[in-house]
Amino acid sequence: MTESTYRIQGATGEWEVVIGLEVHAQVTSNAKLFSGAATAFGAEPNTQVSLVDAAMPGMLPVPNRECIRQAVRTGMAIDAQINKWSRFDRKNYFYADLPQGYQISQLYHPIVGEGQIEIVLDEKNPEASTKVIGVERIHVEQDAGKLMHDQHPTSSYVDLNRSGVALMEIVSKPDMRSPAEAGAYLSKLRTILRYVGSCDGNMDQGSMRADVNVSVRRPGEAFGTRTETKNVNSVRFVMAVVEHEANRQVDVLEAGGKIVQETRLYDPDRNETRSMRSKEDAHDYRYFPDPDLLPLELDDAFLEECRQSLPELPDAKRARYVNDLGLSAYNATTLTADADTARWFEALLAQGARIQKKSEGEVAKASANWLLSELYGALNRLGKSLDESPVGPEEGAELLALVADGTISGTIAKQVFEIMLETGARAPAIVEEKGLKQTSDTGAIEAAVAKVLADNADKVAQYKGGKEALFGFFVGQTMKAMQGKANPQVVNELVKKGLAG
């Protein structure tokens, strides 16, 4: 556990920032929270709308079991209390994107209670820089539709495709103290949601967005008045909002002003927040229990199924990578930060172990290094993501196996990998076809060494005179002469021998 030392240096002294996040995460489900309508992203307007979503007269909501299940699994993944009895409330307000005139949500009795998320503040040193952020609650609620203002000169259009889509609102405690902590929390939460499979975490598609609550105070004093910046849709923007909003508040306070409790909007183009509405003109939502729905009661069998279906979660996975696979804390953190990466890595391990007939632990380090440096480097260059990688885990494992059994050197492996990326051919075939198999034929290497030493008699003399750094030169020249195909260890030995001779 680390104490944040992030401070804003105001004209009158230091200020501490206090941050809480309310994250809206769209539940991964084929159907909406209370209707059977589909939830596909990017569909034509008003094609994913049932009679219930359009709030036609006499239509009634029926809870979708899968949405409830995903919320419960998410709660379990953050070690939260699962409330076996919860209830839906109506939040009443008028807006054209809200057909019912109310949103069905859970104010009084949320489905998930207190939980926690551990964040890593310094990825280079993950062990020594963790902090636990409390989660206050998770509740499920309906999303609203969308107004389209650009379709007609004088009218707005309404698209109800999102109307009724299930959201989880994940409310943190005000436990974060810096933009970095807020960013780390949001990233970690997204990682967990993706592991669990309860939300795809695609912030650019609006599947996940955050309301950022910020206040400032003198270190150690009581909480200040907070503002809430709505619908921030990237980790970077959340950090920018915290930074901007904290500084704005400090400026206001130091100028003798007061912070007004209000809702603000973030403008990414100008990197600033501006007031949307203050507490005084806030809606009176007239929350009350939805009389169309019975309380939600979860039985033990349902909870057990939710628990059994949870995958290994990032923290547990990271610990296993360090303890059982012998990976560095840094590599383990990087590999587990994203469910897809971890899945890819584990497929690579499994294939490697199979091909090399070794344990996963024995192939782990080389696999991790290759994935994080060679593969990531290549994908970066190509502008592709892991799931678009032209080389799959099995192909990667074949390549690594060739290095491990001494068939090719690491240097040749890089060339082979390039060819794999370009042509899609597999490593054994490339090595075979291009004759890249490295040689341990001491006769050939000895001959090469002898020629290098003979051609560079002056350098040999210098070496013998004490300039030992030239050793690498001889090795390099020999390798070059062997077109990279010589076993480096053998080359080392023979160069040493030659120089000693």
Add this chain to the structure above:
Amino acid sequence: MPSALSLSKGCTFLQEGLGFDRLSPNGVRILTDLTDLTVAEIRNGFRGGDFSAREVAEAFNANVTAAKALNAFIVETPEKALEAADAADKAKAAGDSLGALAGVPIGMKDLFCTQGVQTTAASHMLEGFVPTYESTVSGKLWAAGAGMLGKLNLDQFAMGSSNETSYYGNVISPWRRAKTDGGRGDNAALAPGGSSGGSSSAIAARLCPAATGTDTGGSIRQPAAFTGISGIKPTYGRCSRWGIVAFASSLDQAGPMARTVRDNAILLEVMSGFDPKDSTSLDLPVPQWEANLSSDLKGKTVGIPKEYRPDGLNAEISALWDRGIEWLKDAGAQVVEVSLPHTKYALPTYYIIAPAEASSNLARYDGVRYGQRDLPDGAGLQDMYAATRAAGFGPEVKRRIMIGTYVLSAGFYDAYYTQAQKVRALIARDFELAFEKCDLLLTPTAPSASFALGEKQADPLAMYLNDVFTVPASLVGLPAMAIPGGLDSAGLPIGLQVIGKALDEQTVLNASLAIEERAGFTARPDKWW
């Protein structure tokens, strides 16, 4: 009026004690008017070949057409009634199996969404709204072979007790005050009760043998009492609410209205049943209520709640109640006094909870997607809402939306809504305790007989008091039935209410049958329309 003449020999309906107008010289009864038949008689007569379904539909269609003065229908659908009748006749001719209501035309309260037929909830707000879907309950009725005579008028959004809040005008009761000691003998138009006033008026006037109603605080039972017919509100959750325009979700419940207990049992069996589209629907099998009808009440104990006899209770109502007690004793029941101590809080509790839910349920009528839209020049969204809702809703609906909005608002929520829910729990507890001592309760249905239209319209509180005896069972979701008991001194029907334990509609129906048999209520309004 065309009358279907048909000769019938020993047909099944004769055994059910129906009196027909005259005997033919050879002793065969001559049926003069099919519209005098009950649902059971139509069903049985049709099956027995005494008449065709088309003859029945035509007879009722004719009565509907001739009764415009009652204003019972918002939309008439004679073609639908004929279509169902022809299908029934065809099925019968082909020897196909017949639905429980094959050959029976009915009226549909215009709160039920009907596919392809305008559904308005008697509000300007929904004028011209034609659903693309069929409510679960109406769908079940059509599937059982019933035909639709039309959409029945009601109080706007089912809010009212006299049918005076309909945008489509008052429904008028077929009953008039007689020139007797108690009656002024005037021709004042009387209230058919509400909110299911179109249903009650149409049944009493023989425009349909039965109709659907909905009951939120008495909207089936009070109009039944006002018009001398019977109607049952089943246990909350028996009938799906899917496709019924919502008033107050935790209270709304559909039920049948008809002239006999048996007819109610027949319809209720068809209307009930689990619906996965309504989360509050009961996932239980539907009992065979009709087959198990019995007016033998031996072994049953009837509770008489003393709080239902306040000082100043109408003497004729009080006397009828006493007669009712004697009838149930005569049927074999024990009678005990019970106490429902929180009864006096039921009405105020209801008038917090029902408007609270209504204020939210009616938020969807905003002019954006369907129904009325009032868009003044240059209006923004808020202006459109205000104009649409101002023009679309009638005064009583507005009053309840405002009450409901107020009781849910910040700072008042606990004092009103939360408190009302607590009282509701106490009222439920009252019934639980009472039902430890008895199997059913007998009370009056309404505190008075029908009143003249306009008489109470200016005083909402006086109007709300009409529901004083019906509201408690609604708050607790209990089955309750209204049954006619006799006429008052003005010649107007007054009735009794039987309240049962949750899910025990059978006992409610049976006790009502015992009353029906003993009350011998055969009075019917003289035709003036």
